[in-house]
Amino acid sequence: MRRFELVARRKLDFNACAAVPSPAEDEVLVQVKACTICGRSDLTYYHYLGERDHCGKGCFGHEIAGTVVEVGRQVGRGWLGERVFIRTPRTTGYAEYAAAREVALGRLPAAIPFEQGAILQLLPLAINATRGVRLGDRVLIVGQGPVGLMALQVARLRGASHIIVADLDDWRLKRxxxxxxxxxxxxxxxxxxxxxxxxxxxxxxxxxxxxxxxLNSCVNLVRHHGLVVMLGTHHVDTRVTVDLVQWEHKGLRVHSSAEATDEERRAAMRQAQRLVDAGRIRLPDMLTHVMPLEELPKAIAKLSESSVLDPEKGPARYPGPPPETLKVAICP
Known part of the structure; x- marks a missing residue:
């Protein structure tokens, strides 16, 4: 099969004859129809592999939609032939086939194109990030990239009375x-x-x-006894200084968007599945480009025109996010 692999900092290796992954007993093999590029994890792995330890531990190319073509012995055969979106795969989606655990699978309705379906990897994250939003809450979301836009939709569904968003880019704010x-x-x-x-x-x-x-803007602006949510991953500036006196004075609560256990992953996927089946999530506004697998380096270069890929205290090569770009789908 054809596959791209991240082998060193800013170095992609293309293999036209890579081995097809073998699914383990609790896994499935998916024929990849689309893999969207994560503007945070994928790009940070690409630019910092070998310089930051965590960049060698994640899956480069993890936002996948496709069709299940093989199942492991512990996986229900009802998954065979199903169109799916994947929360987190075991192998890269920048390939013709990828392996993933059954717990990571969601069924993709026929009405949703694969290119849009791959974006649904963000939905369980947004569900976890907004779990503290209560009916009538006033919510601030800083950052309106794809995951911020997904959080906006889920916060509205949870009953937020007023949602304020902040970003550097007028085009994103219109979305x-x-x-x-x-x-x-x-x-x-x-x-x-x-x-x-x-x-x-x-x-x-x-x-x-x-x-x-x-992060510190969220701390400064939230009310006393309010909730601060870490949804954007601190991949570049991994150590952040905060004023703990301010946190204590305000009595703030805090949580992230991660799922710590398989049960939490299953719960988030169940909620995500219900929203997808009910047609409550809008995806077309979030997909801006579709490119073939061979153009992955070109797509990475386009998305790399982003200020958040540089440490905040150093000089930024770009003034903000890449212009008029959200999700880029790579299709093998």
Whole structure:
């Protein structure tokens, strides 16, 4: 099969005759129809492999949609032939076939194209990130990339009364408005305090970027006894300084979007499946490009035009996110 593999920092190896993965007893083999590029994990692995330990431990190419063509002995045969989206695979999706555990599978309705279906990998994350949103809450989401847009949709479904989003890019903020944001703020995270009149009485503040500034802005703007959510992964600046006196004074709660156990993964996938089956998640607004597998290096280069790939204290090569770009689907 054809496959790309990340073999060194900023080095992709293309193999036209790679071995097809063999699924373990609790796994399935999926014929990959689309794999969207993760603008945080995939790009950080690409740019920092060998420089940060965690970059060699994740799966490069993990947002997959495809068709199940083989199942392990412990997997129900009802999965054979099913169109699926995958939460986290065992092998890369930048290939014609990938292996994944059964717990990571969701059924993809026929009405959803594979290119859009791969984006659903973000839905369980958004479900976990917004689990503390209660009916009537005022919610702030900093960052309107794909995962921020997914969190916006789920927060609305959970009953948030008012959702404010912040980003550096006007084009992304227009997408946010189309997906249900009540207010939009165009400003760097460090300048959000200037919008205090708009962001008053925030019950839940979600960092959907993963930088020191975005996390600390959420802490600064959320109300006393409010909730701060770490949704964006701190892959680049892995050590973040926070004012613990401020946290203690405000009595803040905090959680991340990760699932720590298989039971938590199953619960998030069950909720995700119900929302997908009910047609409650809008995906077309989040997909901006579709490219063949051979153009993965070109797609990586396009998405790399992003300020969040540089450490925050150093010089940024780019002023913000890549222009008019959200999800890029790679199709083998």
């Amino acid at each position: 946010s408005t189309a997906l249900g944001a009540d207010d939009t703020i165009k400003a760097p995270a460090a300048d959000l305090a200037a919008w205090a009149d708009v962001v008053a009485e925030i019950d839940v503040a979600i960092d959907a970027v993963g930088t020191p500034s975005t």
